[in-house]
Amino acid sequence: MKRVDIVIAAHNPQRRIDRAVSSIVNGNPEARAVVVCHNTSISSITATLDPVLVEGTTFLELNDSIPSPSGPFMFGMRQSKAEYVSIMGSDDQLEPGAVAAWLELADRYSADSVITRLTRGESRTLVRSPAARPWARGILDVYRDRLPYRSAPLGLIRRTALETLQLELTPGARNGGDLEFVSRLWSGGRVVYQKSGPGYVEMADADDRVTHVAKPVTEELAPLTGLLSSAWFSEQTKRTRRALAVKAYRRTVVDTIIKRPRVEDWSAEDLSTLAQIAAALHRIGISPFLSLAESRLLAAVMNSRVADFSAGVAAAKKYRSPAAIGGTHPLSWASPIGSFRYTVASALMR
Structure with a gap:
């Protein structure tokens, strides 16, 4: 069993899920890609992927007829038995070595969560949140390090923290479903921030994200x-x-x-x-x-x-x-x- 399960919600076979899965399978061997096929069949998603990627990925199916990413993300995380879980947009990707960098920080500080270094697009524009104290190292503070400005739980989450901190994405929400989730996590968990090294790349080349409707x-x-x-x-x-x-x-x-x-x-x-x-x-x-x-x-x-x-x-x-x-x-x-x-x-x- 790998230490990290990375849950990807896939609801449209036309989306670039191959990029997300490949960045895990080929660049981050410490993690397992878990694709939740949401209101679509597993076969419709696997048909878009190279057989090598299919072989290295776990596929789950959730049919709830709700156009919200909360359901498939929570379904995938609850199915996991790994030490850490993570969620990932189907259009996004990880840089090679990102998961190893997260795990090194998590192990060093016994963290409940590692907030990833986040960039956007092909230009890798840095997302300037959270604006933590420049000198701060180790466990951060929700107030002094302005953690709420990181609005999505991208990076690592200790799986047991889902229960101890009562973390749940808002059921049915088409946008903002992670607000209470991260509020509880940043306020009650042992949280560290990855200030350098390979991280998460958020892409914006899909035109059907439900959060943008x-x-x-x-x-x-x-x-x-x-x-x-x-x-x-x-x-x-x-x-x-x-x-x-x-x-x-x-x-x-x-x-x-x-x-x-x-x-x-x-x-x-x-x-x-x-x-x-x-x-x-x-x-x-x-x-x-x-x-x-x-x-x-x-x-x-x-x-x-x-x-x-x-x-x-x-x-x-x-x-x-x-x-x-x-x-x-x-x-x-x-x-x-x-x-x-x-x-x-x-x-x-x-």
């Missing part, structure tokens, strides 16, 4: 609403709740606005849902950590001033502007999750 805001943000209203979230420390909430505003809320650049893209229901979520984040106490531009955008969202959304996002992301770097509260400058230190730490990532 436009959806009503209520559905799109349902995982965030579920997290904020969960018993688990209410039991966390104030610093953990704020670390998660600040990230949710900067990424989840702002990304929702970016997807809808025109006033006519917003329905009354969409605006109401977004305003309610923004108000909930405000009550958690995110405002002191925000830059001046982020604070102005938050006020526009809470009051559904849709005409101000696009300009507000542009101002918040203009990182060379003083208004986008710091706010009026000292915490926006001094806190690890404040706008100033977050911006600097992101810029320092190499």
Whole structure:
């Protein structure tokens, strides 16, 4: 038995699953490729692969008629008996030696999770998250190392942590299904970050990812609403709740606005849902950590001033502007999750 099972969800025989499987079989011998054929037959997927790749891969079948990656990923991880599990997009790939690098870190620090070094596309553009402290080594902290900004559990997960930390991808979610999963893992597990070496490459050459399909805001943000209203979230420390909430505003809320650049893209229901979520984040106490531009955008969202959304996002992301770097509260400058230190730490990532 190999130490790592890497679960790939395959629902479309037209996708480049051969690239993902080959990167495991041919470049990472410490791992086993486990392909969950989701709402499609095993034969339809194996027909697209070289026989050598088929021989070196385990295939499972899940028919649940639900267009969500949560189901096949959890199905594959629960079937595993390996020491560690991992999930992988069917379009993506691992660099040769990535799994060995992860295992070395996991063994050195007795980690529950190793967050992989993540790059995108053929150009291997570095994904600047999490913006951990540059000097930090070993086990990281959810607040001081800004772990919530890594929104997908890519890398290694100790299989037993699925039960001990009660990790589950949100059933049925077409996007954001990993939000509560990583929130629990980053907050409660022993987590390390792979800052260098071979890692995970996220590709973007498929046009049918369910997470990219436009959806009503209520559905799109349902995982965030579920997290904020969960018993688990209410039991966390104030610093953990704020670390998660600040990230949710900067990424989840702002990304929702970016997807809808025109006033006519917003329905009354969409605006109401977004305003309610923004108000909930405000009550958690995110405002002191925000830059001046982020604070102005938050006020526009809470009051559904849709005409101000696009300009507000542009101002918040203009990182060379003083208004986008710091706010009026000292915490926006001094806190690890404040706008100033977050911006600097992101810029320092190499």
